[in-house]
Amino acid sequence: MVMKTRSACASTSPVSSTCACIQTENLSMDASTQVLVWSCCICGLQFPLSDLQAGGDNRCERCLLVESLRQQVGELQEEVARLRSIRSHEEFLDSIPVESTEVTVLGCGTVDQPLMEEAVVQGENWQLVTSGSRQCSTPAPNPPTVLLHNRYTLLSAGDKESPPTVEETRPCTTKVEQSPATTARRKRRVVVVGDSLLRGTEAPICRPDSSSREVCCLPGARIRDVTEALSRIIRPSDYYPMLLIHVGTNDTARCDTERIKCDYRALGVRVKEFGAQVVFSSILPVKGRGPGRERCILEVNAWLRRWCRQEGFGFLDHGVLFQEGLLGGDGVHLSRSGKALFGHRLANLVRRALN
Ligand SMILES: [Zn+2]
Known part of the structure; x- marks a missing residue:
């Protein structure tokens, strides 16, 4: 009533x-x-x-409004959960010792002092080399002729494999051939190249400065495709503090580890021609593609880690970080949160290489 x-x-x-x-x-x-x-x-x-x-x-209008608000609250709760999950992954990342990134990124030294050792080896004034970087304001006036710095210190902390004592005594490679004075005038560019897993990482990687960062996503690319594409991507006129490569997932479909290793070796030869510092990103796990493929990925990654160290390449190891929830419905590509995390990891490395 x-x-x-x-x-x-x-x-x-x-x-x-x-x-x-x-x-x-x-x-x-x-x-x-x-x-x-x-x-x-x-x-x-x-x-x-x-x-x-x-x-x-x-x-009635009020009930429609209530329903719409409920829906929006639900969406916001999902978004908050997603962001929280990304943050927890980021915190996890930050807690990991930056083994493969800082230590082996540049082959000839850590990111903190990347170009100093090159300059020492070449007998040049390293201030010219680092023009534009933060280190250039505090050059070592008389760099020691014998370097006692162990560039694998961080690596040995988190790596159970035998320490790379051979590499420590090895001289820096002669891959940096351009004169430091030329380098100073060259444009610094970081290139991230690889297969379709890079899709969606462009924004986090390039956003800070798209003129110095580039993501080359080659959908369906195998290792050989990247090897071939590099000559189109790398400009001889620019200086590359880092070339980050993420490829291999498509190659593991055949589970032919020997061929994969062979292709990586060929790629390694190719990238050395460019004189860039090279980092290989580990192959991400897949889901629902059979135990053979999973085993192949684990085997290739283990080999890749050793090979990168032998060759003086950096190795960005994602380990088993990308599992359930971060993989997409097809079991190969990444989910939305997976992409966000992957992009964040790559962007982090690029930022360190440029700073
Ligand atoms: Zn009503």
Whole structure:
């Protein structure tokens, strides 16, 4: 009874008998009101027929609004959960010792002092080399001729494999052939090249400065495709502090580890021609593609880690970070949060290489 009265009050019905109904709450008048109203199927409130939705939707405006708000809250909760998950992964990343990145990224030293050792080896004034980087303001006036710095210190902490004592005694390679003075004038560019897993990482990697960062995503690319594409991507006129390569997933479909290793070796020969510092990103796990493929990926990654160290390349090891939830529905590509995390990891490395 009360509800009916309220609904009549809310109405703009010009029918005078409704107003009379409010004042008198007379049963017989109620009967006449019911003829003119409709009820919301959710809250049961009654409204004049003139307010009925055109589509025949018998839910009132308030109930529709509540439903829309509930939906928005649900979406926001999902978004918050996603962001929280990314943050926890980021915290996890930051807690990992930056083994393969800082230590072996540049082949000839850590990121903190990347170019100093090159300069020493070449007997040049390293201030010229590092023009544009932060280190250039505090050059070592008389760099020692014998370097005692162990560039694998960080690596040995987190790596159970035998320490690379051979590499420590090895002189820096002669791959940096351009004169430091030329380097200073060259444009510094970091290139990230690889297969379709790079899709979606462009924004986090390039956003800070798209002029010095480039992502070359070659959908369906195998290792050989990257080897071939490099000559089109690398400009001899630019200086490359780092070339980050993520490829191999498509190659593992055949589970032919020997061929994969062979292709990586050929790629290694090719990238050395460019004189860039090279980092290989480990192959991400796949899901639902059989134990053979999973075993192949593990084997290749283990080999890649050793090979990168032998060759003086960096190795960005994602380990088993990308598992359930971070892999997409096809079991090969990444989910939305997986892409965000992957992009963040690559962008982090690129940032360190450029700073
Ligand atoms: Zn309602």
